[in-house]
Each structure stands twice: as C-alpha cells, then as structure tokens.
Amino acid sequence: MARHASELGRALADELGPDFTQKQLGAEVVFKHLDPELVQRHFSWAELNEILTRGSVEPAEMTLYAEGKHLPEHEYMVTRAGHRVLDLTQVFSLMRSGASLIIDSLDRIHPAVRSATDDVMRIIGESTSCNMFVTFDDSRAFDSHYDEVDTLVVQVIGTKRWQVHGPSEEHPLPEYGDSDPRHCPKAVLFEKTLEPGDVIHVPRGWWHTVRGGGASSLHLTFALARPTGYDWLRWVAHQALHRVEVRQNLARTGTAEQQSQAEQLVAAFVNEAKNLTVQDFFDAARRGAGGRDSAGLPWDVLNTRPSADSIVELATVLPPLLDIRDERTVLTARDQEFALPIAHHAACEVLVRERRISIGELADRSSTPVAAVSVLVSALLRARLVTVTDRLAQQADSWRAS
Template sequence: MITDLQSLIAPNPLSSLADAIVEERRLHLHTARQTKFARLLPWPAFNALVTIERLQNGQVRTIRNGHDMPPAMLAARSGGSGVQELAPDTLQSLADKGLSLVINDIERLIPDIGALAAMIERHLRARASVNAYVSFRQDSAFGAHWDDHDVMVLQVHGRKRWFCYGQRDRYPIRGVTAFAKIGASEQPEWSAVLEPGDILYLPRGDIHRAQVEEGHSLHLTIGIAYPRGGDVVQWIGRRCLEEELFRQDISALPGREALATRQDDLRTALHRLVDTLDLEDFLAMVDRQRESLKALNLGLSDPLHSDIEIRPMLRRRPTLPEGATQIRHGTVTTPLTPVERAVLAMLLDRDASTLGALVAALPDLSEREVREAISSLARASIVLLSDTST
C-alpha cells in the first residue's frame, strides 16, 4: 500500500522530491515500487476501461502524432442487436502500427489511483489529476510540448525514454503563453529511460516528449496544479462584493468630481483589502472548496476484518478539533459522531491504515466503536476500503 509521499518514492528521502518541487527543477528517481506501481493499473484493468462509450465521450483518446482518431474508426455493429461496440481487433492492429491510448482523469475510474491522487493533494495542497498513457511503438502520442502545471510521471509497465528541453518561459499559461517550437534537429538538455517503478518530476513549463524504448509502455502522469497569484486577485474580488461600496454602480452622469471621489473611495478600500491579505486564509478557503473523491465500498464495510486497508478520499486535510460534529468538503457536509471524528483524524494523520492498526492507535475506543466508525465513513464514501486478503 502506498500510504504517503515517502512510501511513494522509497527508498529515496522525501527531501529529494520536496527540494525539487521548491526549487522548480527536474528530478528522476529510481524507486523500489515496481510491484506497487504495477498493481495500480494492471493490463486487464486498463483493457476493461477502453470502451466505445468512453471513446465517444472523450475520456479515452486514441492518438497518433498528436492527432486524435475518430471513435467511429474503432466501432463495429454487433451481429445480433446492431448495437455499436468496440472493435478490439481493429484497435489492436492500429496499436501495433503506433497508435497510443490516453485515459483522462483515471483517478475517477480506478479507486487505488484515486486514493493516491487524494493523498498527493493533501500533502501538497494542490490539485492532482491523473492520466494514463499507453504506447506500443516509438511513435509518440504528442510531440514536444510544455504543461502549465507540474508533472509527476510514474512508469508502470515497460520502458520509455524521455527528452527534456528546459523552460523557455517561466510559469506559462495555456492560451496566454506562446508555445516555443522545438526544431527536429534540436538536442535535448536531458534524456533518460524510465524503468518500471521510476518517477520523473517535471516543473511547469519544462518542454518534453517521450517515446517507447522497446515493446510497449504504460505510465501515469499526475498533473499538479497549485493556486496562483491570479487566483488570489479573484478571491479578493469576491471579498469586495461583500461590501456595499463595490456593489454600487459607477456612472459618469454625476460628473468628474463625483467620479474622482468614488475613485478615491475604491482605492482606499482596495488598499485596505490588499494590506490585510493573509495567504493562509486564502489557502484555507481553497481547501474548504475542494470536494473529496467518492469511494464505492459495497460489500466491504460489513463485516470488517483487522487487515482491511483504509485510506481517506478527502483531497485536503481539514482541521478536526475536539467537539467537531461535521466535516465540510466542497459543497458536501458530512455529519460526524465523536468516535468518527477521532477515527478520521487519526486516519488523516497516518494517510492510510489497517483496521487493526487503528484499533491499536486509539486505546480509548473499543474495537467495536472503531469498526462501526469505519463502516459509517465508508458508507459516506469518504474512505476507501481495500480487501487485499482475497
């Protein structure tokens, strides 16, 4: 079980990743997590996600050299009902010729990946979304490009060579920053092969491309998007609307003198709001607005055995003081009993635990109380239960 950032990158020290994030520099790590990465997305699980419905709604994309293939080219009519379905033989043939597949927001489809994304969000206080990329030949799904967020790559199956060309623009924004073209003969400033279990961290704006080294490759790309200064300005703008002065119309009809007076009043009020700016308050607001991922735990919450694994799906780490009777995540409010509050607080502190370990860590609570609390949190979909005994 990948419980926290340290267990994700083990045996490397957590400081190696933390320093790279703070210093905004590229980092390639070899980990001892090959088996755990492979369990995140086994090939049968990936294949089951590729359906004609997901191709048609865009969650699954088939791409070659940066161009999407129309889903109709991968569809066939079933002989009996005439219902449109995936043509797996056609897809297999095209994959052998260099077609790549992308599954967007796979954290919403695979619970273990969802729990991983939620854990990363709690540690970094940044949005984390996960895409899966599968390639079968050296042809790339995309050419050299940059992302307007940080990227963490987890190599799951196969080997893939990455080419990085550095940052041409600091803090680029899609739709605002012009893309710097990379010439066909331009040499990368860094290149390496990712093996199963490897992690590659790329800071925002680092131009990169990748190609399969041999055979096939499956990797997860975790997009990590932090709040930005522009978000702070929007937050201040929303706070402005709490005051009557900022809700008043601005008309030129009263004349220049009245307009100048209004201008001075607005400047004074804006200065006051800016001078009292507190980024901790801003981040706390961002945390409160982030909804948890939903976990489906049918058949797992009763009965619970001591080795069942429990992971929170909350994407932020809320404060749970003594006496708290509810937890708010986004637009959802979940009521909590005192026992549920204590169990959830311990679980968030640990990021993950077995039932037996939770019981041992909460000596003031009986085993029955902890079991009932976990069952209730599971039914509320804010924890994920994983039975690894079967």
C-alpha cells in the first residue's frame, strides 16, 4: 500500500488501527482522539477566511442551514460584475442569528484537506469526500437525521455536542429510506461533547442529533461512499449492454409484446449476472481507479526531462496495479493499461510503494540510472499517471500538510 500524503492521514491510520475497516466500519460508533495541533495544521480560521474572502467557493459548494432548514441562496449571494458571489455581510448576519455554514467538497479547493481526504480513501479503500461545518453558540444545522454514507468526523476547533441514536431501518440509501425526524429512535447509544482532535465514526443510517457546544465549532466530515448491492446490480445491467434486447426500445402498447420483452430482459440480466461475481465488480473498480485531474505545470507541457531534484507523485489516489506480462511491465489505472519496458519494473515498484519521491531517490532505491528514471517519469506524466514539481514549488505551497 502506498504511503499516506498528510500528517492527518498518517495519524488517522495509526489511531484507527488495522481492524477498523474490516470489523468496525459501518458496524459501530468508534471514538478516537488525535493531537489537536496536528489537526489544526490542516485547516484553520485563517484558511476559511481566505476562502470566503474570494467571494466564491466553487467548485466546492457553500450552503447555510438553520434549525433543519436550508436557507435560500438569494439571502446571502449577490451578483457583482456578472458573477454570483458571497455577500459576507449577509452571511455573517445569518450566522449571528443561528445559521450554520457548510462547505461541501472542501477537498476540491483546499490542498491539505485534499491530501487528507485522499489518505482516508487509501485507509478505507472507498471513494471519499470532505465537508466542513461551522456552528456558533448552541445552534444546529439539521434536525435529528442520518446520513446515507458512513462518516468520519474530525473536530478541528471548538466543541460540538453529539448524540448517536442508532438505526431505525437497515442500510438506507439516497433512493430508499424513511428520513422523517419523527422516526429518530429515542434511545441514545453514544453521547459526548467533541473537543479539538476528537474523531467519531458514525455508521450509515445511524441517527444523530448534533448542536454547537459553546462559542464556536468547526469540524470536518469525511463521507465514505461504500458500494452497495444496488451498485452491483446497476453494474451488472451496464455489463449487459452488449445484448441487443437490453438496448432496444420498450414496447409502449400491446400486453403480449410488453410481457415478452420483460421476460427477455429478465433472462438477459440473469444470464449476465451468472457470469459475474461481486469480486468482479471490485476488480473492475480497482482497474478503473483514477484520481484528481491535477495540473503540474510547467512539466505537463515542457518537452525537457525532469531532473534528479524534481519530485514525482502518483496522480492516482489508490496505487496503480503493477504486473509483468510478455516481458513488459504493465501499469493499470483509469481503465487503461500502460505497457513499459521491463527495465522500468523496479522503479515502478518503488514509485507505487512510496507514492511521492524525488527522481534521484527513486533512481537510488531502484538501482536505476537517473536518466532512465527521468525517461520513465516523462512517459507516466504524458499518461497522466503522475505529477511532477520542483523542490522550490513544494516549499512554496503553504497549504500542503505533508
């Protein structure tokens, strides 16, 4: 498994331990504690203020909630010079009145949070995103509710009061489930005021009631989108697209015709499903695993080879699959196979294991000439499997927590 990119990712992996994913994820509430200073190195009031000062959080999304209600955008957004931007006077006025600020997909705009989010994905092995919640006093954004994904909550600043009630039905989905707050179970299974550094895992479908715990609260929620049986069924249906009966138009009239077509579709799906397993689904997802479409200028355009001091980093969140076939080294990622000379295999192994390393160190560890490693990195760069930066760029990136 590749190394983690951030201090927070490494700390979470150590604190959660090897049994979390196999035994506790999705099955029970888990409480852990991290060093508050370490957590706050990944996000702070200063960085939130910088984001809000821009006037826009795109491509992330910002919303305000109060007492379970989504406040309409026109109450805190204005048009200036043809662009929709935040009206911070209105934002802060609403927050003084009890509104909570939420930034969905914070990982899309903040490098340190992005690195930590990708690390959580490496720990769990599932798609992950990160949302941020800011609450003041004892306000609450939502009524008692459950999430349709497993979550990992990290309290960054201030305190927040949590009650976890457990599930009212098994394994709800966005497409299926009763989310009426009146059906929240009365019993409280876990209750605690989270403080900076505290971490809590809440399984999918477990109701919780959350309120601000004092003057202010800022926490990050990592949403873990784990595949379900519904996802497998949809994947099987997609695999059946080569069957003409699946692609043809449905009959709008004629009871006999409709019944015959339905029987053909059921048969086509069942025949396809018989030849596929759940592991086939996971294997296909692993082969297609990609990453964020990161820019690495000037190296993305330059024709010159990167030097020994340049830093190469895998662009895929999960390590590419590495294999040897027909005397060639084959890297599989993004649903593509990249065949390379067998002489590059040792360097590929080190890169997949280390994830981020200088070209010179990669050459040393793989006993490969620097020039050959530079050629390899250039090829992987063109395939969008890696990014390349120089050491000065790494030092200048103040938002990166590595």
